[in-house]
Amino acid sequence: MTNFEKLSRRERQIMEIVYEIEQATVHQIRKQLDGDPTPMAVRRLLAILMEKGYLKRVKSGREFAYLPKQPKTKAGVKALRKVVKTFFEGSIGEALATHLERPGASLSSEEVERLSRLIDEFKKEQNKRRKP
Structure with a gap:
């Protein structure tokens, strides 16, 4: 899935961050987003991106890391x-x-x-x- 036109501005920003750093935690994504979103808001957007088929997640220590499904x-x-x-x-x-x-x-x-x-x-x- 790479039809980023169907994503919201914030979803596209998150995808760009994940592609840039390859494997990102909620904290890493939050640090790079403008407007200081709450961790819960970032988690919700990540869940939406997973539902849409853009991301997958893996356990990384005590957190989850998010990766793009497509190279x-x-x-x-x-x-x-x-x-x-x-x-x-x-x-x-x-x-x-x-x-x-x-x-x-x-x-x-x-x-x-x-x-x-x-x-x-x-x-x-x-x-x-x-x-x-």
Whole structure:
């Protein structure tokens, strides 16, 4: 489940926190939320997210820790596709170009190398498909 559009603002915030720290307790989540929600309010939201199928929980000492049911990378791919579709007419190339054209945008040399390799592989695959 990664259709975060159906979540409330607070539920999305909690999901972002859980994805960021991978396994979070009520206390850890509460510390990162604005507005100083009560532990009971956070527990209720976590229960709702579990009911909706976004989270699972495991016993961690005297507390429970909450984890996303879907891996971060899979959720990230779905979110990225939605952003690219919504803001860049489905063009990943346009999204990347827009990012790189911004002042202060950066890629590490490893990222540049990886992207170059992936683009080369993509070109080879496209050429294979074109040849009869």
